[in-house]
Amino acid sequence: MEKNPDDLAAHLLHATANDHPDAHLPAGLRTPLHPEVVDRPDEEKIAAISKHFRAIMLELGLDLDDDSLAGTPHRVAKMFVQEWFKGLNPAHRPEVRLFENRYQYQQLLVERDITVFSACEHHFVPIVGKAHVAYLPGQHVVGLSKLNRVVQYYARRPQVQERLTRQIAEHLRLSLGTPDVAVYIEADHLCVMSRGVNDTSSSTITSDYSGKFLEDNQLRNEFLRQIGK
Numbered sequence: 001m002e003k004n005p006d007d008l009a010a011h012l013l014h015a016t017a018n019d020h021p022d023a024h025l026p027a028g029l030r031t032p033l034h035p036e037v038v039d040r041p042d043e044e045k046i047a048a049i050s051k052h053f054r055a056i057m058l059e060l061g062l063d064l065d066d067d068s069l070a071g072t073p074h075r076v077a078k079m080f081v082q083e084w085f086k087g088l089n090p091a092h093r094p095e096v097r098l099f100e101n102r103y104q105y106q107q108l109l110v111e112r113d114i115t116v117f118s119a120c121e122h123h124f125v126p127i128v129g130k131a132h133v134a135y136l137p138g139q140h141v142v143g144l145s146k147l148n149r150v151v152q153y154y155a156r157r158p159q160v161q162e163r164l165t166r167q168i169a170e171h172l173r174l175s176l177g178t179p180d181v182a183v184y185i186e187a188d189h190l191c192v193m194s195r196g197v198n199d200t201s202s203s204t205i206t207s208d209y210s211g212k213f214l215e216d217n218q219l220r221n222e223f224l225r226q227i228g229k
Contacts, residue, residue: 021090022167024174029167031088031157038088042081049077084119087156094149096175098140108219110134111147112227120191121158129187129203131155132227133172136180136212136219147172161187161206169208179211182223 021038022030037045054064054073062069086092111133118127131151154167169183184207193200213220 046077118155123191125190134182165206182213
């Protein structure tokens with residue numbers, strides 16, 4: 001049953017006032033973090049990370065007086081805070097605005113091949129892949145770009161793919177006001193490709209189905225067919 005979008009907006013607004021940036025999600029789906037650090041200004045984070053990364057480079061024996069390396073600590077720190085891990089900052093949480101479904105579109109809606117760029121929280125190396133999301137519209141629909149933004153918000157933080165998949169699905173269920181949501185992610189993990197087993201041919205697939213996608217095999221198969229799986 002579709003929920004009232006006004007109630008959903010109030011729920012998300014209350015969540016932003018809570019200590020944890022992921023307070024709108026069940027506790028088990030929240031990214032482990034210290035909320036008081038997340039709220040620090042970007043400039044402070046960049047300065048601190050730059051100092052620490054400089055120490056790492058020196059421990060590796062690199063000469064930071066070289067003009068090619070001198071600016072690397074700051075570049076890495078800025079990349080971490082403002083690009084790779086910007087999804088840790090709740091200020092970047094996308095507002096999922098709903099529109100009245102005046103055209104009464106009731107069929108499967110799929111947004112496929114959404115770019116996923118994340119980082120493995122165990123080794124801090126990239127996770128790169130594609131996400132496919134779908135939902136069944138009810139009284140309301142959402143601007144398509146918002147689906148992409150939800151994926152990117154949760155991807156841009158240290159992650160494990162299982163949690164990422166469920167975070168996206170739960171956020172969409174809450175924002176869209178419907179349980180009829182499907183999320184499918186296929187990604188390459190550089191922690192597998194560039195270290196350990198050094199396997200460059202394998203990929204990881206995760207999915208989350210709820211509502212009618214979980215109950216109706218035909219609907220789920222139609223979703224998989226539309227994303228080419």
